[in-house]
Amino acid sequence: MxxxxxxxxxxxxxxxxxxxxxxxxxxxxxxxxxxxxxxxxxxxxxxxxxxxxxxxxxxxxxxxxxxxxxxxxxxxxxxxxxxxxxxxxxxxERRLDMIVYRAKFAPTIWAARQLVSHGHIFVNGVKCNIASRRVDVGSEITLGKKAQEMALVMEAQSLAERDIPDYVVADGTAKVTFSRVPTLDEVPxxxxxxxxxxxxxxxx
Structure with missing residues (x-):
């Protein structure tokens, strides 16, 4: 961690x-x-x-x-x-580590940052290890194959206390699309x- x-x-x-x-x-x-x-x-x-x-x-x-x-x-x-x-x-909300957290790829924002820095996250098919990177609307964020089997990721996806917000559109359990920049009222x-x-x- x-x-x-x-x-x-x-x-x-x-x-x-x-x-x-x-x-x-x-x-x-x-x-x-x-x-x-x-x-x-x-x-x-x-x-x-x-x-x-x-x-x-x-x-x-x-x-x-x-x-x-x-x-x-x-x-x-x-x-x-x-x-x-x-x-x-x-x-x-456009930070890559925050989108990884919102997508429920990680249980905490710190774990999300670690996933990014260890090279487990791809943006539009390209590996990115910069947690503070600003993601553009329409970008696809994908979880690497190795990370999909991590206990940390499985724990995050089973968390009942939070849902994936509307502006992060899930495509299965390992890919999301950042559909729009949210307003304050939309952020959970x-x-x-x-x-x-x-x-x-x-x-x-």
Whole structure:
């Protein structure tokens, strides 16, 4: 597994929400934060704090992409026509590792990233090992033959807690087509995401 696997619920504890919608998340049992001061009465959060929290939650959901990568994605979104917050979500959902995760080829975003980096994913028939690659609409994403027999992949495909969204069209169990860039309302987030606050955070 990827290096983050041992701390995959850390974000949930910090946010007090089941960010990934996993049934074993510790916040299903206790909603207070981690550490010895986790149960202290929470003080009022400033506007900056609310914006920072929204940014950390969204960035964390996508597998803790680096701050540099995340900011570059925002800058690209802000230069595009239309709503910057919708553009940001669209760009994040176009990442190859996220489409692999949405296709249920992997149980977590970190496992999806590992599948890509180990060369198990093909885009339009060509092997691609760059997790952050932006996938074009109409592209076909295929799982390599060796990966189809992995226990990790079989586990992901049997997960009942999430479905393949409409904008990722499945063709059997080993191939999907990225049919369109989704809007915020179409993305199956287990918790509420507020990309408008992320836009405000970077626009300060």
């Amino acid at each position: 990827s290096k983050r696997s041992s701390a995959k619920y850390k974000l949930d504890r910090r946010m007090g929400e089941n960010v990934f919608g996993r049934p074993k998340s510790p916040v299903n049992r206790r909603e207070y934060g981690p550490g010895q001061h986790g149960q202290r009465r929470k003080s009022k959060i400033s506007d900056f704090g609310i914006q920072l929290r929204a940014k950390q939650k969204l960035k964390g959901y996508y597998g803790d992409v680096t701050e540099k990568q995340f900011k570059q994605t925002f800058q690209t979104a802000s230069r595009m026509k239309g709503d910057a917050s919708q553009n940001l979500i669209g760009l994040l 987030y287990p918790v509420k995401m507020e990309p408008n606050l992320v836009v405000e955070f970077y626009s300060r």
